[in-house]
Amino acid sequence: MVTLADVARAAGVSKATASRALSRPDMVAADTRERVLAVAATMGFEFNASARALTTGRTGLIGVLVPSIANPYFAPIVTGVQRALSAHGENILLAVSEGSQSSEHELAGKLASRVDGLVFIAPVSPDSAIRSFTSKLPVVTVDRTVPAVPGVLIDTPGGVADIVTHLAGLGHRAIAYVGGPDGSWMAERRNSAVEEAARRSGVDLTALGPVGPRIDAGLAVAEHIAAERSVTAVVAYSSYLLLGLHLGLREAGVRVPEDISLAASDDLTAISADRPDTTALRVPLEEAGIAAVRLLQEANPPKRARRLRIATELIVGGSTAHATVRASSTTPAR
Amino acid sequence: MVTLADVARAAGVSKATASRALSRPDMVAADTRERVLAVAATMGFEFNASARALTTGRTGLIGVLVPSIANPYFAPIVTGVQRALSAHGENILLAVSEGSQSSEHELAGKLASRVDGLVFIAPVSPDSAIRSFTSKLPVVTVDRTVPAVPGVLIDTPGGVADIVTHLAGLGHRAIAYVGGPDGSWMAERRNSAVEEAARRSGVDLTALGPVGPRIDAGLAVAEHIAAERSVTAVVAYSSYLLLGLHLGLREAGVRVPEDISLAASDDLTAISADRPDTTALRVPLEEAGIAAVRLLQEANPPKRARRLRIATELIVGGSTAHATVRASSTTPAR
DNA sequence: CCGGTTGCTGCAACCGGTTGCAACCACCGG
DNA sequence: CCGGTGGTTGCAACCGGTTGCAGCAACCGG
Numbered sequence: 159m160v161t162l163a164d165v166a167r168a169a170g171v172s173k174a175t176a177s178r179a180l181s182r183p184d185m186v187a188a189d190t191r192e193r194v195l196a197v198a199a200t201m202g203f204e205f206n207a208s209a210r211a212l213t214t215g216r217t218g219l220i221g222v223l224v225p226s227i228a229n230p231y232f233a234p235i236v237t238g239v240q241r242a243l244s245a246h247g248e249n250i251l252l253a254v255s256e257g258s259q260s261s262e263h264e265l266a267g268k269l270a271s272r273v274d275g276l277v278f279i280a281p282v283s284p285d286s287a288i289r290s291f292t293s294k295l296p297v298v299t300v301d302r303t304v305p306a307v308p309g310v311l312i313d314t315p316g317g318v319a320d321i322v323t324h325l326a327g328l329g330h331r332a333i334a335y336v337g338g339p340d341g342s343w344m345a346e347r348r349n350s351a352v353e354e355a356a357r358r359s360g361v362d363l364t365a366l367g368p369v370g371p372r373i374d375a376g377l378a379v380a381e382h383i384a385a386e387r388s389v390t391a392v393v394a395y396s397s398y399l400l401l402g403l404h405l406g407l408r409e410a411g412v413r414v415p416e417d418i419s420l421a422a423s424d425d426l427t428a429i430s431a432d433r434p435d436t437t438a439l440r441v442p443l444e445e446a447g448i449a450a451v452r453l454l455q456e457a458n459p460p461k462r463a464r465r466l467r468i469a470t471e472l473i474v475g476g477s478t479a480h481a482t483v484r485a486s487s488t489t490p491a492r
Numbered sequence: 493m494v495t496l497a498d499v500a501r502a503a504g505v506s507k508a509t510a511s512r513a514l515s516r517p518d519m520v521a522a523d524t525r526e527r528v529l530a531v532a533a534t535m536g537f538e539f540n541a542s543a544r545a546l547t548t549g550r551t552g553l554i555g556v557l558v559p560s561i562a563n564p565y566f567a568p569i570v571t572g573v574q575r576a577l578s579a580h581g582e583n584i585l586l587a588v589s590e591g592s593q594s595s596e597h598e599l600a601g602k603l604a605s606r607v608d609g610l611v612f613i614a615p616v617s618p619d620s621a622i623r624s625f626t627s628k629l630p631v632v633t634v635d636r637t638v639p640a641v642p643g644v645l646i647d648t649p650g651g652v653a654d655i656v657t658h659l660a661g662l663g664h665r666a667i668a669y670v671g672g673p674d675g676s677w678m679a680e681r682r683n684s685a686v687e688e689a690a691r692r693s694g695v696d697l698t699a700l701g702p703v704g705p706r707i708d709a710g711l712a713v714a715e716h717i718a719a720e721r722s723v724t725a726v727v728a729y730s731s732y733l734l735l736g737l738h739l740g741l742r743e744a745g746v747r748v749p750e751d752i753s754l755a756a757s758d759d760l761t762a763i764s765a766d767r768p769d770t771t772a773l774r775v776p777l778e779e780a781g782i783a784a785v786r787l788l789q790e791a792n793p794p795k796r797a798r799r800l801r802i803a804t805e806l807i808v809g810g811s812t813a814h815a816t817v818r819a820s821s822t823t824p825a826r
Numbered sequence: 827c828c829g830g831t832t833g834c835t836g837c838a839a840c841c842g843g844t845t846g847c848a849a850c851c852a853c854c855g856g
Numbered sequence: 857c858c859g860g861t862g863g864t865t866g867c868a869a870c871c872g873g874t875t876g877c878a879g880c881a882a883c884c885g886g
Contacts, residue, residue, distance in 0.1 A: 209872035373765035431707035543842035
């Protein structure tokens, strides 16, 4: 392992000059700089990150705390963070909480001592726990608001309200919302947004679930919906759920969109599907990750906590159509 | 920020003793140790990771290099790595290469200087590039074999061969394999495994694709297959693809499994689906991640490169059945 | 010709831990 | 009573960089 001292010696300068030639090029004479750089290159010198971090106090690492990484909603956010960071030569220190409050707090504590900033994605910890880190280092939340902490909000509540409004506009008067299980902050916001929008549009809302974000859950719920003859439109809170509903309704002989309109309050491209031609949201998850990094940088030095709202966009596809009286139950296709 | 020196002073011992009390408890008298620990706890002392790394040379970080994290195949592997590491109090330094050779190499280089080990997941770099890191630190590959480098192999080639054999056993004589696009090491192995198994079982193989792991790709291919009357079974290389095929065949009025048997050479639980009741593989991705960590630890100090083979398991579901002559084309359901 | 800038470089301290070595103190057996 | 032994502790060097400050030479205007 070649150190700065080695380079300095080989270049005939002091450690200090070598350091400056590499880190503060403008503080050193041009010819000296050239010489040091050349020597460093031929010797294959690389900075020792630990040593550097020790003196500067900056590690070049950002901690990312996420409930799960095998989740088509969170993964793109992390990707966005990574992309924004790599532009600055920084890296992600990843921790997965598995949705547990205690491990979230514990992991955050461990990370806090070795990173320059912390990104909490959809944290489940109480406000106080999250705020407790802000005195140690810059913190930003994603998909959650904590007083006095900067945060990125992905406006899925607004998006799901758009969907309800869209369906109401197509004449649907009884729609079902299949909601998610997580007692998370964001899930609650979405639920109330749906209720609010339904009330405002004067449509009848049947809340189903909660169920997991699983295809099989969709299959199960589909049977239920097929039997519930008054409902003419269904909104699923997640992509996988939607796929299950899609398959399940089809198996039950219910046609989409002729008999029932189907929409997802989620981004289908996250599950690699541009064209099951379904009405859904465009949710710029990667941009949310990028925005989180931007807020983090702004928060250093600390200033007033900023909020960034990421808007979703309603993509109307062929799975929603004008409401009709549902045809009498056909024979299941299978 | 409270340092070791602070603790030592408050406890009335030297830095050395304080250090030992915390890191090498057996080297210090019981009562001294108690005192130091108590003081450290009340003062809220935490080790400075950088300082520690500087002297010990170990950072407690493992670099994980992955083509993409928003991918139901890779994500669980990373989760496995994380789980195995957290048992040892280590963390993941994550880097996403986006499948590019150059950025893979570059990222690996950056990571190499700050981690204790490197996990290459499905690397696309040439053997030599990967091996070049082994002199600097322990390296392990997943889903790829590089001479003299320890690796974890997930035996999806064996699994897809099992599927072909299974179909042959059901009397299928003409099956289609819809293969993936990536010119990756593992994709090639799978392709040849399919061909080999088909030849051995004496079935006629139609290779379709390559297509992306996307639902819409499945929809497109489904039309093609619906028209190809001789084929009685289809194997999809990825879960999303399978879902697309499933939806697409159904839309084309082809019944599964009465008209066509359908199977995935992938793990459907990775996409949150236990029960589209489809014949597929159980692929223990998380275990692969855990195994990677084990190999990494074994590789320190360096010894003979070990290989771990992770077996897949064929899960026969209701989507495959005995081959029949396909019914004449029914009217598409939609 | 002189004092004052300006620009570049080196000395040495410092970041916060770890660890080899020596000092010290019982306490032991001879 | 003495040298030896084992268990504890402290001193100080060290890991590999960064940086405040001082030294030094060249160059400036007066």
